[in-house]
Amino acid sequence: MRAFIARRILIMIPMMVLASVICFWITELQPGDFVTQYLDNPRISPEQIRLLRERLGLDRPAHIRYLMWAKAVITRGDFGYSFAYERPVGDLIWERMGWTVGVALLTVAFQWLLAVPMGIYSALHPYSPLDYTLTVVGFIGISIPDFFLALMLMFLALQAGSTSVGGLFSVQFIGAPWSLAKLADLLKHLWMPVVVVGMGGLAGLMRVMRGNMLDVVGSPFITALRAYGIDERGLRRHAVKNALNPMVSIAGAELPNIFSGTIIAAIVLNLPTMGPFFYNALLNHDQYLVMAFLMFIALITQVGNLLADIALAFLDPRIRMS
């Protein structure tokens, strides 16, 4: 097992290097650079533009800039600084990490705690009215774009007279010290992002769980167990345990989605998370900020897959054997 993990971690290094090259190349493909946005601003003189480009190193060719960036990352762990904020990108991302992780974890919990039981119920009562209802809700959840769902929920909430729309707090609680009232206010706001961001994933997970479960319930070993006289509860335990395996791999792949997959919804919902920040950086050509963010997502993807593999190995002895 240890050798397996060590090997996986070693493989991550060339993967990250490759990812960084591709990411850098893609950010270069975008027309223009950070300074381009100021070209049609009469307040900013051509001389100012030239000096700015020089100061930011944008006058140097792309491969040189990449090598300089890579050198700083490897030797000093320095991911560069933001052109717009004049601050290290690490700090800027770190400042937004708290709410991003917080909302993400809640969303994951929401998805899994609902999807797994719903999938199991659907599979054990196939073609029942409730199964059909869940299926319909599931398909709507998958097909509706999250930003649209956000707009609709906000509209409905406003119509219903709610003022807790958008953001995580009412204005008077933003920046206020923590109190019970503030917590209550947070909960009043939080349900909407959790539902909006979680809805798509929830429906998908539920459908996968239902499919796996149906598969397992019909498999010969269940029939065999039933023939041994094991009661239905015990049977279900065995079935669920087997049906969960593919879900674990999905969980690993879900991890990066939570950080990057909800940018538009986060903008619409006015969340102080990394998504809208990253979007802005992309629009502004704030290259090192974009790079740091993409590298972070690449790392999370790899770590997610690794964790999923380790978890699978624990759950399923057959994988450990091979």
Place this chain on the structure above:
Amino acid sequence: MRRLWLAVLVCVALMTASAMAAPYVEQEDLTPSTKPVRGGTLRLALPASPQSFLFYGALDNNAYTVIGQTMTGLVELHPVTNAIRPGLAESWEASSDGKEVTFHLRDVKWSDGVPFTADDVIFTFENFIMNPVAKGNSVDRFTIVDTSDGKKKPVRWVKINDRTIKAVLPSPFGPFYMNLSHAYIYPKHKLESKIDKNRPDSVNELWLTNVSPKEIVANGPYRIAEFVMDQKVVLERNPNYWRVDRFGNQLPYFDKLEYLIIKDAEVRLAKFMSGEIDYMAVAAKDFPVLKSREQAGAPFKVFMAQPTQPTPSPVHISFNYDVANADLKELFRNTDFRRAMEFLLDRQRIIDEVYNGLAIPGGGLVLPSNKAFYNPKIEQIMRPYDPKQASAILDKLGLKNKGSDGFRLFPNGKRVEFTLTVASSPKDHQDIALIFKEDLEKAGIKVNLQILDATLVGNMFGAGNFEAGIRAFGNQPDLELRKAIWQPGTQLYYWHYSTLDRDKLAAITGNMTDWEKRLYTLFDLGSVTTDPAKRKAIYDEVQEIYHDVVPVIFVTKEMNLFAANKTLGNVWQDKQGVVYFSTYTAFRQ
């Protein structure tokens, strides 16, 4: 008559006030209410977090919005009428040759209680304004051509004593005070020790978004109290602010000013309607919804106002005089052709269909509300929609023959056809392009629309790589501030780049048409003329030339629409349609 008396009274009050070095009394137009209330919080929206709290370290409108509440310069612009008035300098006088201006500084304190002196002014100019590697420097605005030798030289600042400072100009410079109003003064006592003298660009690292608000001191109405990342910026009243209302109350009225950071325009609107935001600019497309809610009794008021703000930027149509296609090049350089194009521009339809009726025709150079510079004569010059007349001109230009597809042909038999380049956002530019194309094709000119990403389109225009295009540049109170666009031979005079030597960044007058030469001279004259009446005459001529020979065709300028919560006091609209509001004179009724 009463108004006149009031004006006299205000003048007398101002004069005695300055004689006694008393605080500055705000004019009545911003403080009409006789029963103002102090206290409370004013809430406004901001589309994104500011990138810095140092004006000269940022190129960011959100930063400018916030900093504009906390900092001010030697002179100020009236927040609504844009008239120049005293700021940190309570008075000034210019020498008879116009080359020396002596400023008498107000006896005021920074928000932390340290006195403001001439040293702060010199410190700001040396380290920020005239520092070419400060990101938001203003070197260009304070480097003036010396008319005796034609060389560009910086304005020199000489300290006379703590409360008196002299500016020495290479030549008289008309827009000097206008430029000064954008030169916020920063505190030497707070910042000098933090600048690395060996690294002039270290000024960009001062007062960044992670600095403690206690470090940031102010000389404007508010000071920064708190910044909650991506959620809000809280400002509180500057206890040492020097402006009072007519009744002697210290301004601002509000204890706090909060900017809620809301990226999405729909969410901003929702928050305004639910009362979380007190005042905001509204897009023309949202006006019908808001107005009907207002009439249904919603607790806010919507103002439809004459355009007074630089944005939304007025839209224009340009034709590239240096286009590669020789037939088009000749055509686009022909003033009669461009006049025909103006006859084909249906401004009224655009105003009705694209802007819900909420725009004015033209408005590209100077806004009608700009009393200092607007030339009403252009309203007669601006050509109305008249396809017949356009057709007659095109016939006369030798484009009479039509091909089998109904499009006009050049004398050499080639179809009259060009590409109109337009950015995919904002949407109104595309809509204008569609309407214009429709009318041109009816008149027998084939137009191919090229709708591309805004950055890409900006790059194409900047490289002169287009045939015809639609673009928008914001207005400013003084045409001098838009010289870099409208004077031939500058970097944004993009439809005739052969007038600009790109390496030397100098104009090539030899490549200019006669009217371009005249424009070129007029803009330079406007810079060095100080007499307001003479400057107006100069810019009057500029406006007339622009509307007569149509170097570009000005389409429309969207009106400024505002919505204010009904509980706000001192928000009102005058008979001309101008809305009066400022963050330091508004209060909660």
